[in-house]
Amino acid sequence: MKLAAVDIGGTFIDCFVVWDGRYVQTKALTTHHNLSLGFNEALDEAAAELSLNRGDFFRQVESIRYATTLGTNALIERRGPRVGILTTEGFESTVPLSRGRGYAEGLTQAEALDLTRAKRPLPLVPPGLIRGIRQRLDFRGEEILPLDEEDVRRKLRELMDEGIQVLVVSLANSTSNDRHERRIREIFREEYPPHLLGSIPLILASEVAGRRGEYVRTSSAIIDAYLHSIMYFGLSSLELNLKKSGYSRPALVVHNTGGMAQLNSTDALRTVHSGPVAGIHAGDELARQSKLGNVVCTDMGGTSFDIGIVVEGGIKHYDFYPVIDRWLVTVPMVHLNSLGAGGGSIARYDPIFKTIAVGPESAGSEPGPACFDRGGLRPTVTDADMLLGYLDPQHYAHGKIKLNAARSRQALEDLCDELGMDAVAVAMRIRHRADSDMANGMVAELRARGYRVDDFTMLAYGGNGPLHCCGIARNAGIRSVLVPPFSPMFSACGAASLSPMHIHEYSQITDLYNPATASLLSDFERFNRVVEDLEERGLKDLLRQGFAVGEIRHRLEIDIRYGSQKVETAVVCAKNRLSCVGDVLELIERLAVDHAGRYGEGAQAPESGIRIMAYRVASYVPGRNVEFGDLWQDIGKAWTPEPVATRKCHFNTDQGAVQVPCYDARALEAGAVLVGPAIINPGWTTYLVEPGWRFEAARHGAARLTRID
């Protein structure tokens, strides 16, 4: 297998190449003005490492896939087109009111709490571009008010006259019956045939999201519409660039559902947050291949600390209602909790408790921490790391960024004055606060989903992961951390290990058990029909991309809840069809086990009814591209590497500075063992082995850090 996976991030473009069992990792700076430049640089570097010229590389590589933040950036920068909406009359303010809570989506809890400054974000669709259509369906899909076609034509003309560039059609209860939405599309095509220059894209909400909830579905369709052309042109130009380089196949775009697809089978909405999701997928692969059991993936970068949960045994963690930028949407996105804590997080004085608070405000990559010497004046976590001696000022980020400790000290001055402490003591507090906040966030994330921290292995990756993982783990009460293989490019590695996959959903309440009538589900035909339809849609998506029917598999997941509990548990079904009451009881049993595993035995409430809330089919082409294998197999005898330097570091205010041995990339070779304190700088990241911790290197540059005190 020869493939290349690229994760286009805010600061760096990470590239991970699989070449007949060999793995190559490269990085280039993100070139926002023209992504192709950085993209090419990273791939050229990989080709060079393989001793290939560009032409040979692109001719031989069988698959190129990439994750991109293009969509997120377009949303933040509000660069999208003028979107119009046709909705059910009487629902015109649904989107502007955003369920009330919309003002606070994407904000911190502290910001959400301040009602006196509450302000909804600038709308993606101004209220003046929303029109109500005369029609109404009930929740069963039965018609209350027929579609008024003349009204449709009139409102279409009004919106076109307003100069809309994309049209979203989102009608109440269209997931139960999409007939009215489809008829509006036909009318639109009659009025504005696609071959005419004035025609514009039209998006039906029921085709973007299959879940109930008129706001979240419309919101999903709006984002899809908003990003559609930007993503199309952005990604097409990347594809064109690949074609020019000699790559003739279609590239694959990573989806936030944990799969990937060709551009012609990709909704714009599915690309948002695809990079971090690919990292979680890598964690999933690694956990399965190395038999790690449950893992919690933590990715600490410059601005955020992303947490993902991977559970052994197939329980899937999705956000059915994720927030993208400031918008609540519905798309089954792999669950990801992003905390505002990273190297660039800014520290400030908390006058109430007379202590230090860190984040969520971040210095980002521009200007970045004060020590980057790019104009940043406020103290950050990286500045604290700098003053504590953990970072090598000359060789940070492969020497691409020279660090200036004087700037860090300067940035901490106000905090020193407020607290009456010296810079080192303040730096130690900043670091402790940051580590403690991340630990609390991670623990809360696991516990809120019903898990015990003890049952998980913590994976630490991202630019700052190995530098802070001991501190985070200590605060979380975790004694062992795994820095995964290829940790600086772990998300790109995840993209490399992905399979083509499409997910389709249908939301409809189906009683598995109705206590009022004491009956179990018996309409198997209806259940099977829904599943068959979803499989058919997934099949079509994959066939369109050239896969054969025989290669395609379908995984059925159903979201079930007890009575009126809010939580829905995604149960992976052993069978994709029901044929007898035994199958129903087996599903109920499976739910009971999964639910108890998460929320405790006794939390199940079957006596209040058991309902299917949604059906989901993941259609995919199985494959395994990255072989992690057992990380600890054949690593040979333990050995102790030689330090390349020593540096004065601070770990405890009482002890003063201590001399700490520093190591280079050789310390990551399998079998190397170190006892903290120690610092390893292989290039793109820094591993800090704190006092009381032991470091053991495994295969592919992975390492285990274990608490020994």
Place this chain on the structure above:
Amino acid sequence: MSLSDQTLNAAEREKVQRFLATNTPFIGPDWDLLRDHSASPRDACEAQVLGGAFNADEFDDIRASLQATLDESFDHTQNMIVSPAARFGDMTLCIFTASGDLSLASTRGVMSFCANAYYPIKYVRKYFENDPSVGLREGDCFIFNDPFYGGLHSPDQGSFLPIFHEGQLVAWAGIGLHEGENGAKDPGGMGPNIESPWDEGLKMPPFRFAENYLVRRDIMNFLQNSCRDRRLMGADLKVKLAACMRIEKRLKELIKEHGKDVLVGGLRHNIETLSAEAQRRVNEIPEGTARGQIFLDTTMREDVLIRFHCAVTAKGGKLIIDMRGCAPQFANRPINAPYSSIRCGVLMALAYFIWPDIPHTPALLAPIEIITDPEGLVSATPDVPTALNMQPLFKVISLLHAAIVRLTFGTPLKYANPMAPWFNQVVSFMYGGITQHTEAVGNICGDLNGFPGGAKWNDDGEHSLCPSFAVKVDIGEAEDVEEDLPFVYLVAKRLLLDNVGFGKFRGGGGYEFAISNRYSDFWGFAAIGGGSKFSTTPGIFGGYGCSTYPVCRIKNVDVFEAIKRAPERFQPSMIYLMNEQPFENATYDTHRAALPFEMAAKGEVYLQSQGAGGGYGDVLDRDPERVMKDLSERVVSADTAREIFKIVFDEATLAVDIAGTARARQQERSARMKRGIPYAEFVKQWNRDAPPPGVPYFGGWGTTDFKLFVDGKLSDTDRPRPVYMPDPKDVRIAQLEAQLEAQLHALGQGK
């Protein structure tokens, strides 16, 4: 001769006290405890830890860890809880010191549950802990809902669990939430029909419902048997216990990590730090008094004018909230509020609108003093119903908010944006009956959460956002409601034209909605709002208040059949349906915003609209471009743009005639000058000794020396008595009888 008159020696006195303690027929509310919101003195352990050199960093770690635990437990509980309101976020989790003082609360949810939560714990400690028939043991969990025992109003329920370490009580874990259905006269636990405390369903002073970490099946059975929605009651008892146990577990882990003393000290340190910060902030407020009053136009059964009055005085390091001059309590209407509810309102006003940056706990009330008349509408007694006490409570939030904004306007450092009051009425339909899924339910729709925000000093208010008592809660989705419940939103969310508080910056607007039962043969609706005839949401600094809106009904029609017959006659608009009355033989009526529970046949339509947030500043100062934007978005009409804001513009292009507008505004200012009179003259003209004749006025009259008026008549006593209102049906019968008698008399057939 009474016992107190006797001369008793010490031994006799002890015997007498023991006799009285064991022969008390009923342990009622503890008024001293209820009124005292100050923290208990430090206990021995707290004194020892905080009296010495302590590590503030370690306290900081404990606080961060407990905060994460509370927030994580909130999320977890929200997933498991059945109560619809709690699923929308109407809930709080807390940790208390061993004495029962609240140390920390979840940052999510509704903080009103925090303000009085100390009381049932201190009550249990005082009356039950050492009572051999009750006692206090590890694994116990208590429940309460009575507002005279620490509840907010009867549909809310709270639970708390003691946390022990090696046999010593070290803390408490607690949860409060809006449960809804509790067996009250009206489904959902509250409604206009409630006329006595005994109509309010379950009345629970704190009692133990779980032992050894298990819900007692007999108690659960009793509670389930006492209400309509047994499934909800049973499931949520378990969830409440589980929530407390999660907090307990984490707290015990922290004890293992940091030691018991450090944890106990840390819990206490939070309270003292926040009290000190609140004190510091009160000290910053310039000394002075700001006053305000709001009038409620309904008792829930009849149209009246009920006065809420408040004077906020900053003096000597205290913020004194004087609510004397409010209306007396009503013996048979559910809008009375115990003193403790008012304290909740005070805490919410401070936390949400004045100091939003500080952790929200009752420690903020340390420098606050609250004064009320005895036995008034805002200091009700247990013999009157209180199920809808949010009517006074929400008015208190608005009154205090506006008063403190004025008091603190000149202070250089502001913790919140100065703004006009938030909308303050409950506009939603309560429902009850059997659903299409054959479930018996009773509760309130999520529209409850759609209060619009007031205008800010520098920006317009937000349209329907969240209630004034909670943040980031959910209005919900019509499709989800329709799937669960048997009614259809004929109008789901549509901003009503001109429904904003006008001003230099306008308040946020509210949306209209209309619902109709489609699938149930046994279904009904109720409404519990006010402000349909007299606005309760004021503007500030010259801004307009909210308009008034009734509940509208279309009865004797099956709207679904009518639409099927003639779809062209239906438009999803309250104004169209009520003005055009398109369905033949249907009856159309408007009703005050409080509607007693009534059965709704299939196809009958109920309509309402959220009101608006108050406006800020003079309408003539509003940027004409903002008016045009509102006009283009159908927030205001062209008439309003012209007549209220005095904008001259082209209706086709919405281009503003700048010079013309300046002229129109100058003309209006001149007209105002002409209408104006000297202040002393105005006071002379304006001031009256009594309310206008014929107005059913309830409350004090005047600014300081109040004269009490009851139903528009001067009360013959200084001490307010509960007002007993006649049954509106009796009143109507009497009116009809009088009419009949008059007609008979005219025919010479009278008595």
